[in-house]
Amino acid sequence: MPTVEPPYFPIIYVRGYAATDGEIEDTVATPYMGFNLGATKSRQDHDGKINRFIFESPLLRLMKDEGYIDTYRDGDYVKGAAPARSVWVFRYYEPSSNDLGDGKRRQMVAFATDLRRFILSVRDKVCGDDPQARERFQVYLVAHSMGGLISRCYLQNVCIHGSGDKARDEQLGLPGASLVDKVFTYGTPHNGIDIRGLNVPDLGLTRALEADTFNRGDMARYLAIDGQPARVDTLDGHFPPERFFCCIGTNYNDYTAFFGLARKGTGPMSDGLVMIGNAAVSGAPRAFVHRSHSGAYGLVNSEEGYQNLRRFLFGQFRVDARLVIDAITLPPAIEKAVGGATGRHRVNAAYYIETEAAVRGARYFLHQRRFDQSSALMKNYDELVHGHDPLYLFTGYLHEGAKMPESHDRALAFQLRLAIQVPAYEIDNAFWFDEHYPGDYIFDETLTFEIRPRQTPLSISYGLASRHAPRRAPKKIASDDLTIAADGSLHFEIALGFDRQSANPPAPGFSGRLQISASPWNG
Incomplete structure (x- = not known):
């Protein structure tokens, strides 16, 4: 039987x-x-x-x-x-x-x-x-x-x-x-x-x-x-x-x-x-x-x-990605026009959050949301500034049997591009065009992750294209930065964008955290 x-x-x-x-x-x-x-x-x-x-x-x-x-x-x-x-x-x-x-x-x-x-x-x-x-x-x-x-x-x-x-x-x-x-x-x-x-x-x-x-x-x-x-x-x-x-x-x-x-x-x-x-x-x-x-x-x-x-x-691992928005800065001319923090209620803008996820060596995306494909996640200025819940981005699964045969690295690797575009700003419901270019990105980063399931404890490393070169994951997540849940899932955060302690943050700009959960899947 x-x-x-x-x-x-x-x-x-x-x-x-x-x-x-x-x-x-x-x-x-x-x-x-x-x-x-x-x-x-x-x-x-x-x-x-x-x-x-x-x-x-x-x-x-x-x-x-x-x-x-x-x-x-x-x-x-x-x-x-x-x-x-x-x-x-x-x-x-x-x-x-x-x-x-x-x-x-x-x-x-x-x-x-x-x-x-x-x-x-x-x-x-x-x-x-x-x-x-x-x-x-x-x-x-x-x-x-x-x-x-x-x-x-x-x-x-x-x-x-x-x-x-x-x-x-x-x-x-x-x-x-x-x-x-x-x-x-x-x-x-x-x-x-x-x-x-x-x-x-x-x-x-x-x-x-x-x-x-x-x-x-x-x-x-x-x-x-x-x-x-x-x-x-x-x-x-x-x-x-x-x-x-x-x-x-x-x-x-x-x-x-x-x-x-x-x-x-x-x-x-x-x-x-x-x-x-x-x-x-x-x-x-x-x-x-x-x-x-x-x-x-x-x-x-x-x-x-x-x-x-x-x-x-x-697959053997489930990976969930969420985004926490800590700060959004506006162009200096807008801050000046509305009178700084007290007048920001007069500002509105649509922020388009693009995400693309792929595995190493593939000719396809496991997940893709882009502004030019009319599928990006859209949030307005007030939602991002005053929202408290992390934004769910996507879920993907890693399968050891689906690795490209050309890859000699035993790590399960995937890449995530995260970008935030602001097509236009409004002040008092009127479009603002000074010092603005349509389709500006206030953030655009590609992260590479490698999970080595055969190591004990599980090893996870990552790299940012802007800091560590594309397609590289040299920074290992320290055990102190990992949270292990009762179900065996691992949780960690990666700081993105400008440092919130910076005295002169970029304007416009973004500061936030990417939350990653890696869970055993199929036993």
């Missing part, structure tokens, strides 16, 4: 939304429902130049990199035993197909109930009657777009409350344990879909096409969230958010579905369909990549999306 041992659990892919009957038929006519689609182009250059980059597909890469197999044999799912390292496609649209089903559209609870049945069938094929294997059995859910909402409906509603059919629930062991270890979503509208600032309505044509699935009122019902919440991006305590990763797209320009109408409706700060602010579960780790919702430049068929997926499922 195949061994069931973490982190190598079966992977179940849950595809996204099909709007029309024709799209449903096209969907069920394909075996892997998009998980086998690769790409040959990337859009990472700042000038939009298209580069040739061959990405084989998540399915093939999981086979090559982690030893997984697909599960189709002799025209159907495998009949006999299947290994734990297996990829399964949840074909939830088949019952709604005119060709393979009855042609009737299903609701989310029905999809989620079918997911329960599918997970149990996978358990039977992987574990058979082995009680120890069945006890250890878990799956990974990997979902695109609406597939993430089906996964949440399963976790938050069906596993907690059942499907509403007593006989069926008894057969499926509902309510009951989800048997899900981790969830990874690409471009899922966890807080619904907004078009021109309005949530998708629950009426008329949208209901006929099941687009009301993305209306927050409907979402609250099928996610079993009580009341009429303003946001529906909570797991409501029914699944640990740290085991739920959200990959968020930022390339709205290359989304061409629905004749480009969705892209025009959402605009910047979106993947062309889902707004950045709606694409994550509250409290869950996340990364932003410059990819569109789907298509040739889509999230699923991208190296960036795959690398986040692989590292989240199988």
